[in-house]
Amino acid sequence: MGLAEDLLSQAPHLVALDPKRPKQASLRRAISTSYYAVFHLLTANAALRFIPKRPVGLIPRVERAFSHREMKQACFAFNRRPLVDPLRTLLDKSLSDELRSIAVAFIDLQEERHKADYDTGAVFSRPATLAILARADAVFANWRAIESTDEATVFLAPLAFAARWSK
Amino acid sequence: MERMAALATPTPQEAAVAEALSTVTPPKGVRLLRFALDTDWSGDPAVHVVYGVSKKIPLTKARVRDLVALSRAAADAVDKMQLDRHTYVSFDDVR
Numbered sequence: 001m002g003l004a005e006d007l008l009s010q011a012p013h014l015v016a017l018d019p020k021r022p023k024q025a026s027l028r029r030a031i032s033t034s035y036y037a038v039f040h041l042l043t044a045n046a047a048l049r050f051i052p053k054r055p056v057g058l059i060p061r062v063e064r065a066f067s068h069r070e071m072k073q074a075c076f077a078f079n080r081r082p083l084v085d086p087l088r089t090l091l092d093k094s095l096s097d098e099l100r101s102i103a104v105a106f107i108d109l110q111e112e113r114h115k116a117d118y119d120t121g122a123v124f125s126r127p128a129t130l131a132i133l134a135r136a137d138a139v140f141a142n143w144r145a146i147e148s149t150d151e152a153t154v155f156l157a158p159l160a161f162a163a164r165w166s167k
Numbered sequence: 168m169e170r171m172a173a174l175a176t177p178t179p180q181e182a183a184v185a186e187a188l189s190t191v192t193p194p195k196g197v198r199l200l201r202f203a204l205d206t207d208w209s210g211d212p213a214v215h216v217v218y219g220v221s222k223k224i225p226l227t228k229a230r231v232r233d234l235v236a237l238s239r240a241a242a243d244a245v246d247k248m249q250l251d252r253h254t255y256v257s258f259d260d261v262r
Contacts, residue, residue, distance in 0.1 A: 072211075079253075107253055
C-alpha cells in the first residue's frame, strides 16, 4: 500500500476513536487525513506519469512542488460547463462523470481540510465527518475506473503545471 | 459567512440559490439551516450551504450515503444557476 491508500484507511480509525463522544481533534485529523489521501493519490500519479524514475529522489522532490491552491484552480476548470480550451480541445468528447466527480471532490475536501486544520471555531459531527470520508473513498474508486484513460492524463497535467498550463 | 440569506433582503444571486435549494428534498431528519454567498479558504467566490442533521436518526452507512447524495444534489442544483461560484455543502448536528 502506498501513502495515499494508508492515509485513506487510517481516516475511519480516527473517527471511530471515542465511540460515544468523538473528540473534535479526532474528527479534524480524520478530515485532514482524508484530504491528504486524495492529495497524495493525485500528486503521486502525476509525478509517476510525467517524471522519469531516475535519478532516485527526483519523484519525491517533484511531489513537494505541487500547490494546493493551484491544484484547486485546475479542478475548477474541469467542473466548468462547457469546458474551455485547452481542455476542450484535448478532451474531444465530454468529460466522464468519474473525472468531474474527482475534480469536485478535491475542491470540496480541500475546503473541509482547511476548516479542520485552521478554523478553531468550527465544530464537526461524526455524520458530517463520515460523509467527507465517503467522498474521499469515492475519489479512489473513481480514479481506479479512469486512471488508464487519456482523460486521466489530461487531468493530471494541469495539476502539475498549474498556471503555466494555460499559456 | 458574510451575509445570511435569512436576515437580509436577498440579492439576485441569493434568491437564485434559495430557489435552487428549494428543489432539493433532504432525507428524513435533515433540513436546510442556512447558506451564504462568500468566499472559500483561498478567496475564490463560493456558496456555503449548511444542512442540519438530527442526532435522533441512527448513524448507518445508508445514512452517510444519503448525506453524500444530498450534498451532490444541492451542489448540482446551485451550479445550474451558473453563478460562477463553487458550492460547498456541509452538515451540522441539530436536535
